[in-house]
Amino acid sequence: MPLSSYKTKKLRFAFIAFWFLLAYIVAALVWWFIELNNQNRQMAAHDTAMLKVESPAYTAESQKIIEKEKRKTAQYIGEGAVFFLVIMAGAFFIFRAVRRQLRAGQQQQHFMMAITHELKTPIAVTKLNLETLLKRKLDEAQSQKLLQKSIQETNRLNALCNNILLVSQIEDRRYNISEETIDLSTLVNDAVHEFTSRFPQHTYHSIIAKEIFIKGDKLLLQLAINNLVDNATKYSGRESAITVSLAEETGSIKLSVADEGRGIADADKKKVFEKFYRVGNKATKEAKGTGLGLYLTKKIAQQHKAQISVMDNLPTGSIFTIAFNRE
Numbered sequence: 001m002p003l004s005s006y007k008t009k010k011l012r013f014a015f016i017a018f019w020f021l022l023a024y025i026v027a028a029l030v031w032w033f034i035e036l037n038n039q040n041r042q043m044a045a046h047d048t049a050m051l052k053v054e055s056p057a058y059t060a061e062s063q064k065i066i067e068k069e070k071r072k073t074a075q076y077i078g079e080g081a082v083f084f085l086v087i088m089a090g091a092f093f094i095f096r097a098v099r100r101q102l103r104a105g106q107q108q109q110h111f112m113m114a115i116t117h118e119l120k121t122p123i124a125v126t127k128l129n130l131e132t133l134l135k136r137k138l139d140e141a142q143s144q145k146l147l148q149k150s151i152q153e154t155n156r157l158n159a160l161c162n163n164i165l166l167v168s169q170i171e172d173r174r175y176n177i178s179e180e181t182i183d184l185s186t187l188v189n190d191a192v193h194e195f196t197s198r199f200p201q202h203t204y205h206s207i208i209a210k211e212i213f214i215k216g217d218k219l220l221l222q223l224a225i226n227n228l229v230d231n232a233t234k235y236s237g238r239e240s241a242i243t244v245s246l247a248e249e250t251g252s253i254k255l256s257v258a259d260e261g262r263g264i265a266d267a268d269k270k271k272v273f274e275k276f277y278r279v280g281n282k283a284t285k286e287a288k289g290t291g292l293g294l295y296l297t298k299k300i301a302q303q304h305k306a307q308i309s310v311m312d313n314l315p316t317g318s319i320f321t322i323a324f325n326r327e
Protein backbone atom coordinates (compact mmCIF):
# COMPACT_ATOMS: atom_id res chain seq x y z
CA MET A 1 0.00 0.00 0.00
CA PRO A 2 1.42 3.43 -0.92
CA LEU A 3 2.45 5.61 2.02
CA SER A 4 0.16 8.48 0.96
CA SER A 5 -2.84 6.11 0.76
CA TYR A 6 -1.99 4.70 4.18
CA LYS A 7 -1.81 8.20 5.69
CA THR A 8 -5.10 9.13 4.02
CA LYS A 9 -6.85 6.12 5.55
CA LYS A 10 -5.40 6.92 8.97
CA LEU A 11 -6.61 10.50 8.74
CA ARG A 12 -10.04 9.34 7.56
CA PHE A 13 -10.25 6.97 10.54
CA ALA A 14 -9.15 9.77 12.90
CA PHE A 15 -11.88 12.08 11.55
CA ILE A 16 -14.53 9.37 11.92
CA ALA A 17 -13.39 8.72 15.52
CA PHE A 18 -13.41 12.48 16.21
CA TRP A 19 -16.98 12.97 14.98
CA PHE A 20 -18.17 9.80 16.77
CA LEU A 21 -16.64 10.98 20.06
CA LEU A 22 -18.15 14.44 19.62
CA ALA A 23 -21.60 12.96 18.91
CA TYR A 24 -21.26 10.72 21.97
CA ILE A 25 -20.33 13.66 24.23
CA VAL A 26 -23.26 15.77 22.97
CA ALA A 27 -25.66 12.83 23.33
CA ALA A 28 -24.40 12.19 26.88
CA LEU A 29 -24.86 15.87 27.74
CA VAL A 30 -28.46 15.82 26.45
CA TRP A 31 -29.15 12.55 28.29
CA TRP A 32 -27.88 13.93 31.60
CA PHE A 33 -29.97 17.08 31.14
CA ILE A 34 -33.12 14.99 30.58
CA GLU A 35 -32.33 12.77 33.57
CA LEU A 36 -31.62 15.69 35.91
CA ASN A 37 -34.72 17.53 34.76
CA ASN A 38 -36.86 14.42 35.32
CA GLN A 39 -35.33 14.03 38.76
CA ASN A 40 -36.07 17.68 39.48
CA ARG A 41 -39.73 17.22 38.52
CA GLN A 42 -40.01 14.05 40.60
CA MET A 43 -38.51 15.81 43.64
CA ALA A 44 -40.90 18.74 43.16
CA ALA A 45 -43.86 16.34 42.90
CA HIS A 46 -42.67 14.48 46.00
CA ASP A 47 -42.29 17.71 48.00
CA THR A 48 -45.75 18.85 46.87
CA ALA A 49 -47.27 15.51 47.88
CA MET A 50 -45.76 15.86 51.34
CA LEU A 51 -47.61 19.13 51.92
CA LYS A 52 -50.89 19.11 53.81
CA VAL A 53 -53.69 20.44 51.71
CA GLU A 54 -55.58 21.75 54.69
CA SER A 55 -52.57 23.74 55.90
CA PRO A 56 -52.96 27.55 55.61
CA ALA A 57 -49.43 27.74 54.15
CA TYR A 58 -50.15 25.14 51.45
CA THR A 59 -50.41 27.65 48.61
CA ALA A 60 -47.25 29.53 49.60
CA GLU A 61 -45.25 26.33 50.13
CA SER A 62 -46.51 24.90 46.85
CA GLN A 63 -45.49 28.09 45.03
CA LYS A 64 -42.01 27.88 46.58
CA ILE A 65 -41.63 24.31 45.33
CA ILE A 66 -42.69 25.36 41.81
CA GLU A 67 -40.25 28.28 41.82
CA LYS A 68 -37.47 26.01 43.09
CA GLU A 69 -38.21 23.55 40.28
CA LYS A 70 -38.05 26.37 37.73
CA ARG A 71 -34.74 27.63 39.15
CA LYS A 72 -33.27 24.13 38.97
CA THR A 73 -34.48 23.73 35.39
CA ALA A 74 -32.99 27.11 34.43
CA GLN A 75 -29.75 26.10 36.17
CA TYR A 76 -29.55 22.85 34.21
CA ILE A 77 -30.31 24.66 30.96
CA GLY A 78 -27.67 27.33 31.67
CA GLU A 79 -24.99 24.86 32.73
CA GLY A 80 -25.84 22.54 29.84
CA ALA A 81 -25.68 25.42 27.36
CA VAL A 82 -22.28 26.53 28.72
CA PHE A 83 -20.91 22.97 28.54
CA PHE A 84 -22.34 22.56 25.03
CA LEU A 85 -20.78 25.81 23.82
CA VAL A 86 -17.42 24.91 25.39
CA ILE A 87 -17.50 21.45 23.79
CA MET A 88 -18.49 22.80 20.38
CA ALA A 89 -15.88 25.60 20.54
CA GLY A 90 -13.19 23.09 21.46
CA ALA A 91 -14.33 20.73 18.69
CA PHE A 92 -14.31 23.60 16.18
CA PHE A 93 -10.77 24.69 17.05
CA ILE A 94 -9.50 21.10 17.06
CA PHE A 95 -11.16 20.40 13.72
CA ARG A 96 -9.79 23.61 12.21
CA ALA A 97 -6.28 22.87 13.52
CA VAL A 98 -6.35 19.32 12.18
CA ARG A 99 -7.69 20.49 8.82
CA ARG A 100 -5.00 23.17 8.65
CA GLN A 101 -2.32 20.61 9.42
CA LEU A 102 -3.76 18.24 6.82
CA ARG A 103 -3.83 21.00 4.21
CA ALA A 104 -0.29 22.07 5.10
CA GLY A 105 0.86 18.46 4.82
CA GLN A 106 -0.72 18.10 1.40
CA GLN A 107 0.77 21.42 0.25
CA GLN A 108 4.22 20.39 1.48
CA GLN A 109 3.89 17.04 -0.25
CA HIS A 110 2.99 18.77 -3.51
CA PHE A 111 5.85 21.21 -2.94
CA MET A 112 8.35 18.38 -2.45
CA MET A 113 7.17 16.74 -5.68
CA ALA A 114 7.38 20.06 -7.55
CA ILE A 115 10.75 21.05 -6.10
CA THR A 116 12.21 17.64 -6.96
CA HIS A 117 11.15 18.13 -10.55
CA GLU A 118 12.32 21.74 -10.61
CA LEU A 119 15.75 20.79 -9.26
CA LYS A 120 16.27 17.72 -11.41
CA THR A 121 15.35 19.38 -14.72
CA PRO A 122 18.09 22.08 -14.84
CA ILE A 123 20.64 19.65 -13.41
CA ALA A 124 19.79 17.05 -16.06
CA VAL A 125 19.86 19.61 -18.90
CA THR A 126 23.18 21.08 -17.77
CA LYS A 127 24.71 17.63 -17.34
CA LEU A 128 23.56 16.56 -20.81
CA ASN A 129 24.97 19.73 -22.39
CA LEU A 130 28.34 19.32 -20.70
CA GLU A 131 28.53 15.64 -21.63
CA THR A 132 27.75 16.57 -25.24
CA LEU A 133 30.56 19.12 -25.23
CA LEU A 134 32.98 16.54 -23.83
CA LYS A 135 32.05 13.65 -26.12
CA ARG A 136 31.49 15.44 -29.42
CA LYS A 137 33.46 17.90 -31.47
CA LEU A 138 31.09 20.75 -32.15
CA ASP A 139 31.64 23.95 -34.02
CA GLU A 140 31.89 27.25 -32.19
CA ALA A 141 28.24 28.22 -32.72
CA GLN A 142 26.92 24.92 -31.39
CA SER A 143 29.24 25.01 -28.40
CA GLN A 144 28.19 28.54 -27.53
CA LYS A 145 24.54 27.56 -27.81
CA LEU A 146 24.97 24.64 -25.40
CA LEU A 147 26.99 26.76 -22.98
CA GLN A 148 24.38 29.51 -23.09
CA LYS A 149 21.64 26.97 -22.42
CA SER A 150 23.62 25.58 -19.48
CA ILE A 151 24.06 29.07 -18.04
CA GLN A 152 20.33 29.73 -18.37
CA GLU A 153 19.50 26.49 -16.53
CA THR A 154 22.06 27.36 -13.85
CA ASN A 155 20.49 30.80 -13.42
CA ARG A 156 17.09 29.16 -13.12
CA LEU A 157 18.43 26.79 -10.47
CA ASN A 158 20.05 29.70 -8.63
CA ALA A 159 16.78 31.70 -8.68
CA LEU A 160 14.89 28.70 -7.31
CA CYS A 161 17.39 28.23 -4.47
CA ASN A 162 17.25 31.96 -3.70
CA ASN A 163 13.46 31.80 -3.46
CA ILE A 164 13.57 28.87 -1.03
CA LEU A 165 16.32 30.38 1.15
CA LEU A 166 14.73 33.83 1.24
CA VAL A 167 11.30 32.45 2.18
CA SER A 168 12.91 30.67 5.12
CA GLN A 169 14.97 33.68 6.18
CA ILE A 170 12.11 36.18 5.88
CA GLU A 171 9.68 33.95 7.79
CA ASP A 172 12.25 33.42 10.56
CA ARG A 173 13.08 37.14 10.51
CA ARG A 174 16.74 36.36 9.86
CA TYR A 175 17.06 38.45 6.72
CA ASN A 176 18.36 41.97 7.25
CA ILE A 177 16.75 44.21 4.64
CA SER A 178 19.04 46.91 3.36
CA GLU A 179 17.88 50.46 2.71
CA GLU A 180 19.58 51.89 -0.37
CA THR A 181 18.53 54.13 -3.20
CA ILE A 182 17.79 51.92 -6.21
CA ASP A 183 17.23 52.82 -9.84
CA LEU A 184 14.05 50.79 -10.29
CA SER A 185 13.84 51.67 -13.98
CA THR A 186 17.21 50.06 -14.69
CA LEU A 187 16.32 47.03 -12.54
CA VAL A 188 13.10 46.40 -14.47
CA ASN A 189 14.80 47.00 -17.83
CA ASP A 190 17.52 44.48 -16.96
CA ALA A 191 14.92 41.89 -16.01
CA VAL A 192 13.05 42.34 -19.31
CA HIS A 193 16.29 42.03 -21.32
CA GLU A 194 17.24 38.89 -19.42
CA PHE A 195 13.91 37.18 -20.07
CA THR A 196 13.96 38.26 -23.71
CA SER A 197 17.29 36.47 -24.18
CA ARG A 198 16.25 33.44 -22.14
CA PHE A 199 12.88 32.97 -23.81
CA PRO A 200 13.14 34.24 -27.41
CA GLN A 201 9.93 32.41 -28.32
CA HIS A 202 7.96 34.88 -26.17
CA THR A 203 7.25 38.50 -26.99
CA TYR A 204 8.10 41.00 -24.24
CA HIS A 205 6.95 44.62 -24.37
CA SER A 206 8.27 47.17 -21.92
CA ILE A 207 6.76 50.53 -21.03
CA ILE A 208 9.22 51.76 -18.44
CA ALA A 209 9.53 55.34 -17.27
CA LYS A 210 13.11 56.55 -16.84
CA GLU A 211 14.90 57.48 -13.64
CA ILE A 212 12.45 56.17 -11.08
CA PHE A 213 14.28 55.71 -7.78
CA ILE A 214 13.07 54.07 -4.58
CA LYS A 215 14.64 52.98 -1.31
CA GLY A 216 14.81 49.27 -0.63
CA ASP A 217 16.71 46.01 -0.92
CA LYS A 218 18.07 45.51 -4.43
CA LEU A 219 18.26 41.70 -4.22
CA LEU A 220 14.69 41.34 -2.95
CA LEU A 221 13.27 43.77 -5.50
CA GLN A 222 15.12 42.00 -8.31
CA LEU A 223 13.64 38.68 -7.17
CA ALA A 224 10.15 40.17 -6.98
CA ILE A 225 10.40 41.54 -10.53
CA ASN A 226 11.84 38.28 -11.85
CA ASN A 227 9.12 36.26 -10.11
CA LEU A 228 6.35 38.31 -11.70
CA VAL A 229 7.84 38.12 -15.19
CA ASP A 230 8.65 34.44 -14.75
CA ASN A 231 5.09 33.74 -13.59
CA ALA A 232 3.69 35.51 -16.68
CA THR A 233 6.07 33.54 -18.89
CA LYS A 234 5.06 30.19 -17.40
CA TYR A 235 1.34 30.67 -17.79
CA SER A 236 1.31 32.35 -21.20
CA GLY A 237 1.28 30.74 -24.60
CA ARG A 238 4.34 31.11 -26.77
CA GLU A 239 2.48 33.31 -29.22
CA SER A 240 1.12 35.68 -26.57
CA ALA A 241 2.72 38.92 -25.42
CA ILE A 242 3.91 39.90 -21.95
CA THR A 243 3.91 43.60 -21.10
CA VAL A 244 6.02 45.00 -18.26
CA SER A 245 5.30 48.59 -17.28
CA LEU A 246 6.67 50.95 -14.67
CA ALA A 247 5.09 54.34 -14.09
CA GLU A 248 5.09 57.07 -11.50
CA GLU A 249 1.67 58.26 -10.40
CA THR A 250 0.47 60.70 -7.79
CA GLY A 251 1.67 59.36 -4.47
CA SER A 252 2.77 55.96 -5.80
CA ILE A 253 5.01 54.03 -8.17
CA LYS A 254 3.34 51.14 -9.99
CA LEU A 255 5.07 48.11 -11.44
CA SER A 256 2.75 45.95 -13.57
CA VAL A 257 3.24 42.70 -15.46
CA ALA A 258 0.43 41.77 -17.84
CA ASP A 259 0.09 38.46 -19.66
CA GLU A 260 -2.39 37.00 -22.14
CA GLY A 261 -2.66 33.57 -20.55
CA ARG A 262 -5.70 31.70 -19.26
CA GLY A 263 -6.29 34.15 -16.44
CA ILE A 264 -7.14 33.51 -12.80
CA ALA A 265 -10.62 32.82 -11.43
CA ASP A 266 -11.97 35.31 -8.89
CA ALA A 267 -11.97 32.60 -6.20
CA ASP A 268 -8.22 32.07 -6.71
CA LYS A 269 -7.10 35.69 -6.89
CA LYS A 270 -6.29 35.92 -3.17
CA LYS A 271 -5.14 32.33 -2.85
CA VAL A 272 -2.38 32.66 -5.46
CA PHE A 273 -0.32 34.60 -2.91
CA GLU A 274 -0.52 31.78 -0.35
CA LYS A 275 2.45 29.55 0.35
CA PHE A 276 2.71 26.50 -1.95
CA TYR A 277 -0.63 27.36 -3.57
CA ARG A 278 -1.05 26.66 -7.26
CA VAL A 279 -4.22 27.25 -9.26
CA GLY A 280 -6.22 24.05 -9.52
CA ASN A 281 -6.60 24.24 -13.27
CA LYS A 282 -5.01 21.16 -14.89
CA ALA A 283 -3.47 23.20 -17.67
CA THR A 284 -1.81 25.59 -15.24
CA LYS A 285 -0.60 22.84 -12.93
CA GLU A 286 1.32 21.33 -15.83
CA ALA A 287 3.46 24.47 -15.89
CA LYS A 288 6.71 24.47 -13.96
CA GLY A 289 6.63 25.96 -10.50
CA THR A 290 6.73 25.36 -6.75
CA GLY A 291 4.06 27.77 -5.49
CA LEU A 292 6.65 29.97 -3.77
CA GLY A 293 7.21 32.75 -6.32
CA LEU A 294 4.08 34.84 -5.74
CA TYR A 295 4.14 34.11 -2.00
CA LEU A 296 7.70 35.45 -1.77
CA THR A 297 6.82 38.41 -4.02
CA LYS A 298 4.00 39.37 -1.64
CA LYS A 299 6.38 39.09 1.33
CA ILE A 300 8.90 41.32 -0.45
CA ALA A 301 6.18 43.86 -1.26
CA GLN A 302 5.12 43.92 2.39
CA GLN A 303 8.73 44.39 3.50
CA HIS A 304 8.84 47.49 1.28
CA LYS A 305 5.45 48.74 2.53
CA ALA A 306 3.92 48.14 -0.90
CA GLN A 307 0.67 46.49 -1.98
CA ILE A 308 0.44 43.67 -4.50
CA SER A 309 -2.74 42.82 -6.39
CA VAL A 310 -3.98 40.86 -9.39
CA MET A 311 -6.74 41.70 -11.81
CA ASP A 312 -8.06 40.41 -15.12
CA ASN A 313 -6.36 41.49 -18.34
CA LEU A 314 -9.22 41.74 -20.80
CA PRO A 315 -9.98 39.92 -22.98
CA THR A 316 -7.74 37.25 -21.46
CA GLY A 317 -4.89 36.96 -19.01
CA SER A 318 -3.88 38.59 -15.73
CA ILE A 319 -2.19 41.77 -14.55
CA PHE A 320 -0.05 41.68 -11.39
CA THR A 321 0.69 45.07 -9.90
CA ILE A 322 2.99 46.21 -7.07
CA ALA A 323 2.19 49.71 -5.85
CA PHE A 324 5.03 51.37 -3.91
CA ASN A 325 4.25 54.34 -1.72
CA ARG A 326 5.99 57.48 -2.95
CA GLU A 327 7.98 59.02 -0.12
